[in-house]
Amino acid sequence: MTDTLTPILSQTWDKPMSWKLDTYRANGGYDGLKKALSMAPADVMKTVIDSGLRGRGGAGFPTGTKWSFIPQDNPNPKYLVVNCDESEPGTCKDVPMLMASPQLVVEGSLIACYAVGAHEAYIYVRGEVAHVIRRVRAAVKEAYAAGLLGKNIMGSGFDCDIVVHAGAGAYICGEETALLSSLEGFRGQPRLRPPFPAVAGLYASPTVVNNAESICSVPAILVNGAEWYAAMGTEKSKGSMLYSLSGHVAHPGQYEAPLGTTMRTLLDLAGGIRPGHQLKFFTPGGSSTPIFTPAELDVPLDYEAVSAAGSILGTKALQVFDETTSVVRTTLRWTQFYQHESCGKCTPCREGNWWLVQVLGRLEAGQGQPGDVDKLLSITDQMSGLSFCVLADGAVACVTSAVKHFRDEFEAGYHTPAWELFPYEKSTLWASEVARSAKRGAA
């Protein structure tokens, strides 16, 4: 099965000192930039458009097309902002990628800046991951020292600076307009669109906001060509990407594979569900995406097929839950996350999540009142599609999909606490250790 994997972003992760510039260059690093600088910016953009690369942050908007929205006749400076504010429960692709191969984001940013005519890029890294911030800053410093950043990069006459900015710990700042507000030093709250960031983004100037993984995918496309990249994946979802498996799998981790790989294949690669257990449900793209059950194991994980199956590919954060897991408990924990991370700007998200947590809390404790499940659905209905940004839509998705698939478990919350139905210790990692050692003892 290993031939399913297509290590491109993760190609150098197992090299010694993979994060150093020397290692990166020894493995073909900065060849993409070199090639890009030898081309006209419009041709670089065209290459990325032709490759079919789509945004890896969740929405899946074609990256090259996004670049082409930057008005070149705007007199203001143009900016690139790389979104590394990875904070969603389950999502864990950017952190390992940036730890193992931080030069990727530097090289990708340079190519993107060159293509859109920007001379300044901001890498916005989630504030809590101090180790990643340090590593990316070190990579930027190394790149400056090597003449890969600053003035006249590689003798091409192209100038570009990169600033690594630490967020202050807010999930909402992964929303691109909130990110821009935060970057400008204001409260991290989403802004009204229009104007869109491409026209009036950072400091009211044309701005491209790209996910870190999207940007990191660019150098290989330049080196190997658009056709090479487009040959991978499915008809409309081309290329390869990082699938992040976590939870009750034997070998959790990053699996880089072409788009359209199914969960069944990925589970095989990951050694299956932890021994002695069965899959109960999983998220295709983080907690904001409606959950899937074993019925969706063969859905190709690309933008279209996942969408057709009623969910969203999102950040390909495949959180796996086995039969020991209480879906009520899981949903409550996710909803508590959204309540905590709601920025508070708009009513449905601020008040809806507050209310959902109270109802879910009752159900988890077995103190729900008849009608609470319908009330949950009604509250989510009053939030869905009505909030300022999509945070509330994400918060709603886990609740509605969980009720859809496991309504009985929620209704059991009218009389029985979730911890009695699903003893919580059984879903822990040490539960299997305990079981194994007990087995060994018996043998």
Place this chain on the structure above:
Amino acid sequence: MTDVTLHIDNVAVTVPKGTKVIRAAESVGIDIPRFCDHPLLDPVAACRQCMVDVPDAGNGRGMKPQPACALDAMDNMVIKTAVTSDVARNAQEGMLEFLLINHPLDCPMCDKGGECPLQNQAVSSGRGESRYGGIKRTYPKPTRLTDILLLDRERCVLCQRCTRFGEQISGDQLLSLVERGAASQIGTNPEGDQVSYFSGNLAQICPVGAITSADYRFQSRPFDLVSTTTTCDNCAAGCSLRVDQRHGDVRRRLAATNMDVNEEWNCDRGRFGFRSESDVLTSPLVRVDGELQPASWPQALSAAATGLKILNCQVGVIPGGRLTMENALAYARFAREVLGTASIDARARRGASAEEADFLQRQVRGVGVTYADLEAARQVVLVALEPEDECPMIFLRLRKAVRKAGLSVTTLAPVASTGSAKLKATVVPTAPGDEASALANLKMDANTIVLVGERAGGLPGILTGVEAAVQAAGARLAWVPRRAGELGALVAGCLPSGKGLAVDEMLAQAAQGKLGLVLGGVDLDDLADPVAARQALVQAPFVVSLEARPSAATELADVVLPVAPLVQQAGTFMDWTLTTRPVEPVLKPQPMTDRRVLAELARRLGADLGLPSFAAAHAAAEQLVAARGGLARVPGSHHKPAAASGAHDGALVLATWRTLLTPASRCLDGADVTARPATVVVGSKAAAQARLTAGTPIVVRGPGGAALTAPLVVDLFAAAGVVWAPDAPWAPGTPVTLEPASTTPTSDGQGGER
């Protein structure tokens, strides 16, 4: 601008392109509930209450439900509100339920109850019953935001109108959002501003009872109030005002909507400055054997007439600057036709020079500059005018134009004030007296409007120079007085003419015992030399004072005739745009207005004022106003150009103006407003020369031994040789000295060594 036609609830609506759907709906009477939306604030789409269904965005495709406040009307768009769409109705009902789950049900004791958008819309657009059985958010209450503003956070729906007002309208960051998510709340910002001249608007635009004013809290129910729309009397801006009274007591004043003047705002001086109205004279007083004794009206009028008769013609008349035109007209006729004197001057303040009188005679003719003109201008130049302090509505309108229309403001000012920072103004550091030469060096054209303040009359040559520079550039000019009645009085004839004496000359004559005085609501502290003015009243052979409230003049007058306070009479003000604004009686009219008292006095002097009724006075005033408009402005320049100010001789000269919320203002008596802390501002060179440290208390000494003390601010933009202090007792241009406040520790902790 092109128009677009859309359909809202099957009604065709044609509006200019760029109109928001919520405004388009309003224009055909379709009401969409809202909280964060305010027509004068930029859309934020935060409360989500105004969600509407969009079956067709104008391009044949539908959209998910959209907030009508942020959605641009497009051609062929189809909008369905809660009236015709279940989607919109469910969204709106759901949003109201969300807003109410954490809102206390304290309507019966909330000041907003009865006029509360949340209460009203909960009834009109809500489901009526809450399904929420959980625990509501609570906070300690109330939080005191300023001396006059209180915040009850649990009532707040986080619409951010208050924070946006600060950002977009006043420029003061009094309030900010703090915390996030369900814990989001409005709070004060330690890095923001602690004082705003416009804070009362926050209570008015709050769509719930979260922000209330301390002076109205628990005072009345809205449905028990009787409201009157009138004109604010606390400055010459001409703001429309809604005054609410109950049982004959004024309970509060609100900004009334007048898009030509104040839009929907007013300042804290206008809003809270009315408590003084309770402190009124009730009985005429006559001095008998050196003591003021209560007297009947016939006794007092006879005493006044007798006193004036004995003096024959040697009487001067000083009506204050806060009279209605109808009353001012009575003073003018009383002086000119009854007393036969041209010595009448309504400029009971500093700077009432002959040069200014000439300037004003020309200035009150022709067409005035309007607020709309300010908004349309490319450049506005401020001369001896600090609009935030001296005409706050000009400040707000300029800030709007700077923000929205790219207006550039230049101010010829002694220091870079917070007001000019908020206007992004170019500050031309100018010592008092140097304004004319500074203006002559400025590039101006036909798109320039020059606003010259009342202070300009105080130093010779400024007004003449300004007029010449404006004429040379083909720019427009307007004069901005501080008092509500000043321009009306000038039009009514309350300026000295011919051999008539101006205010200071009258007081000088009175001090020599050569002139009797008729005063009309004069605050002696407003005059150029309050000490000399008191002396003049003591020495004057006879003083009649017509006033509504007891004052320093009351104590020194021979006859005191209590006149109706402004809340008890009708009348007309003329604002700085030369537009008349109506004054309506808020309380039961009191018959003894200045006009009626003067008419009675004239009758006892054997004359007829010709103003037998308010209607007659009003008609006469209107005639004067109409005649004024037809007169062309003829520039004249028979005054010498300005000599250079004393600031160039190495000496320090004073720059000062009356701040808006100065405790010295009598119209703010009893109002618990938060004034800006006093500071002394000097340039870095002057500070270095005098070895003064920023932040330490500084004593400013002027003539007469008086002194004022305030912490020092060093301003890099300050004009050389100038010391600025607020509300100083000396005129601008007066030489002053600076010294550090005593360094010996004092018992109250002021000053002292570190």
